[in-house]
Amino acid sequence: MIRLTSVEVRGQSNAGPFSGVLNLSPGLQVISARNSYGKSLAVTAVGWCLGIEPIFGLFDNDPSCFPLAARDEINLDGPATARVFSSECTVMLTHNDGRQLQLTREIKGDPSVVRVEERSLDRPTRRSRLMARRQAMQDEHGGLQRFLFEWLGWPRTPVMTLKGTVAEVYLENLAPLFCIDQNEGWTDLQALQISRYAQQQISEVAVEYLLGATDGIEARVARQRAVLKDAGLREAARTIADRVNALLLRHGWSVDWSGHGSVGEILTRWSLRTLRDALLQDAEVDLAVQRVSLSKRAEVLRKALTSDPIDPADASAPAAASQDAIDLKRRRHELSDELGTLRVQHAQTAELVSSLEHRIHAAGDVLRLKATGVGRLEHMECPTCHRNLDPATFALTDQSKESVSVHIEALKRDRELMSKNSHAIEARLTTTQAEITRVDGELRDAERALETVNAAVGTVREQLAKTVADLTAVERAIDRVAEAATEMSELQSTVDAWIAHARGAEQITQVTAELERRRAAFVDALRRYVVALGHSAVGSGSAANLHLDEQYIPYLQTRRLRSLGSASDQCRLVAAYCLALAAASHRVSGLHPGFVILDEPLQQNPDEQHRKLFLAFLSKELARQATFQTVILTWLRPHEINILRQQGTQVVTPEGDHFLKLSPASAAAYAG
Amino acid sequence: MNPLHTLAELLRGGGAQPLFSPERLAPSTIYDLQYRLAITACAFELHAKSDLVNTRRIRAATLKLLQFVAIRPWLVPVLQEWAASQRHPQFSLLASQRLRRGFVGDVTYEAVIAFLVARRVLVRVGSHLVSGQNVDALTPFYTAAVEHSLFAAERRVLQKLVDVKITNSMLEGW
Numbered sequence: 137m138i139r140l141t142s143v144e145v146r147g148q149s150n151a152g153p154f155s156g157v158l159n160l161s162p163g164l165q166v167i168s169a170r171n172s173y174g175k176s177l178a179v180t181a182v183g184w185c186l187g188i189e190p191i192f193g194l195f196d197n198d199p200s201c202f203p204l205a206a207r208d209e210i211n212l213d214g215p216a217t218a219r220v221f222s223s224e225c226t227v228m229l230t231h232n233d234g235r236q237l238q239l240t241r242e243i244k245g246d247p248s249v250v251r252v253e254e255r256s257l258d259r260p261t262r263r264s265r266l267m268a269r270r271q272a273m274q275d276e277h278g279g280l281q282r283f284l285f286e287w288l289g290w291p292r293t294p295v296m297t298l299k300g301t302v303a304e305v306y307l308e309n310l311a312p313l314f315c316i317d318q319n320e321g322w323t324d325l326q327a328l329q330i331s332r333y334a335q336q337q338i339s340e341v342a343v344e345y346l347l348g349a350t351d352g353i354e355a356r357v358a359r360q361r362a363v364l365k366d367a368g369l370r371e372a373a374r375t376i377a378d379r380v381n382a383l384l385l386r387h388g389w390s391v392d393w394s395g396h397g398s399v400g401e402i403l404t405r406w407s408l409r410t411l412r413d414a415l416l417q418d419a420e421v422d423l424a425v426q427r428v429s430l431s432k433r434a435e436v437l438r439k440a441l442t443s444d445p446i447d448p449a450d451a452s453a454p455a456a457a458s459q460d461a462i463d464l465k466r467r468r469h470e471l472s473d474e475l476g477t478l479r480v481q482h483a484q485t486a487e488l489v490s491s492l493e494h495r496i497h498a499a500g501d502v503l504r505l506k507a508t509g510v511g512r513l514e515h516m517e518c519p520t521c522h523r524n525l526d527p528a529t530f531a532l533t534d535q536s537k538e539s540v541s542v543h544i545e546a547l548k549r550d551r552e553l554m555s556k557n558s559h560a561i562e563a564r565l566t567t568t569q570a571e572i573t574r575v576d577g578e579l580r581d582a583e584r585a586l587e588t589v590n591a592a593v594g595t596v597r598e599q600l601a602k603t604v605a606d607l608t609a610v611e612r613a614i615d616r617v618a619e620a621a622t623e624m625s626e627l628q629s630t631v632d633a634w635i636a637h638a639r640g641a642e643q644i645t646q647v648t649a650e651l652e653r654r655r656a657a658f659v660d661a662l663r664r665y666v667v668a669l670g671h672s673a674v675g676s677g678s679a680a681n682l683h684l685d686e687q688y689i690p691y692l693q694t695r696r697l698r699s700l701g702s703a704s705d706q707c708r709l710v711a712a713y714c715l716a717l718a719a720a721s722h723r724v725s726g727l728h729p730g731f732v733i734l735d736e737p738l739q740q741n742p743d744e745q746h747r748k749l750f751l752a753f754l755s756k757e758l759a760r761q762a763t764f765q766t767v768i769l770t771w772l773r774p775h776e777i778n779i780l781r782q783q784g785t786q787v788v789t790p791e792g793d794h795f796l797k798l799s800p801a802s803a804a805a806y807a808g
Numbered sequence: 809m810n811p812l813h814t815l816a817e818l819l820r821g822g823g824a825q826p827l828f829s830p831e832r833l834a835p836s837t838i839y840d841l842q843y844r845l846a847i848t849a850c851a852f853e854l855h856a857k858s859d860l861v862n863t864r865r866i867r868a869a870t871l872k873l874l875q876f877v878a879i880r881p882w883l884v885p886v887l888q889e890w891a892a893s894q895r896h897p898q899f900s901l902l903a904s905q906r907l908r909r910g911f912v913g914d915v916t917y918e919a920v921i922a923f924l925v926a927r928r929v930l931v932r933v934g935s936h937l938v939s940g941q942n943v944d945a946l947t948p949f950y951t952a953a954v955e956h957s958l959f960a961a962e963r964r965v966l967q968k969l970v971d972v973k974i975t976n977s978m979l980e981g982w
Contacts, residue, residue: 491882494961498879499837501958506842508956530923532841532916542834 137722137730138237138288139765141230143178145796147223147244149210152802154218156795160767164759165786168772174795175769176318177203179735181225183315185239187250187268187280188308191328192317196269197247205796206243218798220244232730237287241268250280254287273304281307290727293353295341296360298334305353309335309342313717314728318735322707324698325689336360343688344651346717347658348726352651366399369638373402376634380411380627385563387620388570389419403638411628423621430614437607446596453602457589461582464575471572478565485558492551496544503540581609658720659684665712665719666690666697668758670749673700704746711737718764731765738770751776755783838879844920847962849949851875852930854966856939864939869979871937872917874969876910878962884969891972 139162146155158167158178169175180201183189192201199207206225209217224242231237238253247268254262264283266272272281273292284307285292293305312321312328320327326339335341337356344352377395384391391414395402415421527534535543585605592601663679673692674682681693690697690709697709714732721728738747751772753759759766772780777787819826837843851874856864877883921937924930928940953959 487882491880494881495836495838497961498843498959502837502840502843504956505846505952505958525923525926527841527923530919530926532844532919532923533835533839534842535835535837535840539834540837540840543837546834 137728137764138229138231140182140731140733140767141228141236143181143225143227145177145181145206145223145225145243147206147210148221149218149798150221151210151216151218151798153799154210154796154802155799156797158790158795160765161786162765163786164754164762164766165768165788166754166772166780167767167769167788167790168777169769169790169795170771170793173790173793174203174205176735177206177795179315179317179733179769182227182733183311183317184225184243184247185227185241185250186284186307186311187241187272188311188315189269190308190330190332191311191315199243199247202243205794208244210796211794231287235287252280252283273306288727288729291350293341293345293350294357295338295353296336296357296364298336300364303333303335305335305338305341305345306330306333309333309338310346310729313342313346313714314731315733316710316714316735316737318739321735322710322737325710325713327710337687340687343658343717344654346721346726346728347654348721348724349651349654350727351648352654355648355651369399369634370395370402372634372637373399373406376627376630380631383620383623383627384415384419385566386570388567388574389415389421390563390567391415391418399638403635406631406635411624411631415624423617423624427614427617427621430610430617434607434610434614437603437610441600441603441607446599448595450599451595453592453595453598454586454589457582457586457602457605461579461586464579464582468572468575468579471568471575475565475568475572478561478568482558482561482565485554485561489551489554489558492547492554496547496551499540499544499547502535503537503544506535506537506540577612578609581605581612585609654720654724654726655684657724658688658717661716661720661723662690662712664758665716666709668756669708669712669753671697671705671708671712672702673697673705704743707737707746708749715759715762715766718766719762722763728764731767734766734768736770737768747776751780754780754785760785839916841920841923844875844916845924845946846949846953846959847875847878848917848920848924849946850953850959850963851878851966852937852939852946853950854963854970864943865933865936867976867979868921868932868935868937870974871921872914873911873974873979874966875917876914877969878965881961881965884965887969887974888972890978891974894975894978 140160142157142159144155144157146153148154156174156177167175167178180192183191184199184201189196189198189201194200205211206220206223208220210220211217221244222242223244224240226238226240229237229239234257236255238255240251240253241247241249248270249265250268252264252266254264266280266283267275267278268280270279272279273285274282276282284290294302295305297303308330312326315328316322317328326342329339329342331338337360341353341356344350344356373395375395377393380393381391384393393411393414394405397405409417412423415423582605585602588601588605589598592598659682662684663674663682666674666682667676667679674697678692682697683691685691690713692700698706701709711734714734718728718730718732720726722730738750754768772787777789780787816826848871851871852864852866855870855874856866858864873887877887921930924946925932925937925940927945928942929945930937930943931940932938953963
């Protein structure tokens, strides 16, 4: 653990050199000074030297988080101001093992570099210049964050981004849990958390990191990767299913091979049967059997052509060839009729779907009309007798909102039904077109065969010509079946690869017991701090009902704690959360840096009760005996300071009106 | 008892298992008074012509055709084709076939017009409908439809039909 030892801001102005120093002690301390003294300047200097200005919503190296006093024009005691030429700030950190680190970064000047001075008991002082923001984590030699993580002994932890790439946990992700800024820090838990880096679940990751639950983060990242992988697998399954269906439809086979549903569902479905099984069960097509049968037929024809005796009296060949062609033509006609009908059905279904869409839209508008009452003709009075005209007299109905809603639901069901019909018709169109292509090919063969047989002279030649034509047709069919089998086999390999991939992705890392232990320590500490700070919705009796959800958001039974209590309880909740996290981290040997800065906790809701509760907390042992450093910057009244000091709480009251002061010599010269 | 209930009971007696969905009983919004008033208002607003005495008028059959097509946008090409085929009587007869289906029996329109006439929103003058003393009651429908983006598809159709010439001979006998 480390603690802040001092914060210093200094610079040059046209009135001479100026500076301000805040020395800090271990444990709890309250820095009490009036508004506009420059307390927040000191808090900002800590964030600036650590290179975490993005938490203030700023671009890299943008010093706008500092007040003008440090950048442009410094207020001196009295009405006078002086122009600032240059300025910088320094933060001194002390590690428990005695090592010290001094970080200096220019405010007005070159803010891109941080001057680092490492002091150690057993080694000479080492000085270096590191990049504050550019490649701060990635640059092994020149990045400030890389250096800070190493100096603190913090592990670098990968996290997933929303784009599916890998990022890391950065210091600016952790700082919102131990550095509460006056402007926005009190508005919510981790109000200053950075969302623009698009790290997934970064708020939860930040809490787990400070608790030292790096295994938990690893498991979380593994789960996130699994979700991404799952999406990829589903996409791949849909593509494979599309390819399979295209092949099946091209051959005119109607088979149910869907790529819809979850990965688990697809996996179960695709593991149950192969493409060959599906083809056999749904379309009663067995390519292997077809191939064997065709081969046998080819063998018989070949034998008939080459060695079997020919009956010269057999004159049936021309009639058989003719009959084949006639059968195929009839089949072609039937298919053409079917195709025409399907096309009409498809067009009508599409029109029906479109009309249903329109009806749904119109009914939705009618519902809006009735719900909002815009433009309604409310008073339907007869101009002659001045009695209300009942629409029912005219066989008209003014439907209720409920009736319209029910009608919309019915229309939506109809639309779904018609869309399914449309898809079914599309599938049948494709299979019919495929069948027509196949029959066309066979018809061409049959017509050629008929032509050849008719041209042959004598029954023997006729029979030979017919046999040759049949053999050619059978060999073509064998080729087609072989080609289809190869395609099916290739697709089956793709399906098998997908199944293997999906099975590998099934193992999802579970939450470790170690994470549960750290989490329990946090909950325990949070209960104590929430009660000690006087949250009005949580008493010592009800604190046991306080728990954290999966996102580390505090709940009291089923209600979010943020939604309970008074407005000033929000501030107490934020303070309790940060302090409890530091306490729990220390208890479970976590990675919390060891200091918590709370800037202006009393200004958020300056009511008397809030002040009293906060002062009561500061005098309690829980606050005073904390093992980590707590720096509270606020303004206390003299009698409040006395009470706290009497109870042993350290209260620092800096002298003067402003944190930044001219050096005594310059002040004298400037006054002169 | 609803006729559908009666039918379901009869079927059940014969050993059948009828699936009875009461939500299907909800009438279509096509027959809703407010919807039809809104569409009629939009059609009148966009198509009625002003005359010398500062009243607005529209042929009753034209209004019927306009509102009929407005709530069935898929008929727009049919109407356009029919209007374009006026020079060829035989073809014209064929082109109007799909329009005739449902149009002649559109009794809701007749009821809405009867209601508006009784309310003196519109007045019948021969074959025309003329704005009556309470015609202002129609205006809020059109204004609300435009302001709240209601019935945008229907209004788009009516706007498109401004360019389609609907002649007297087309509506002869309608």
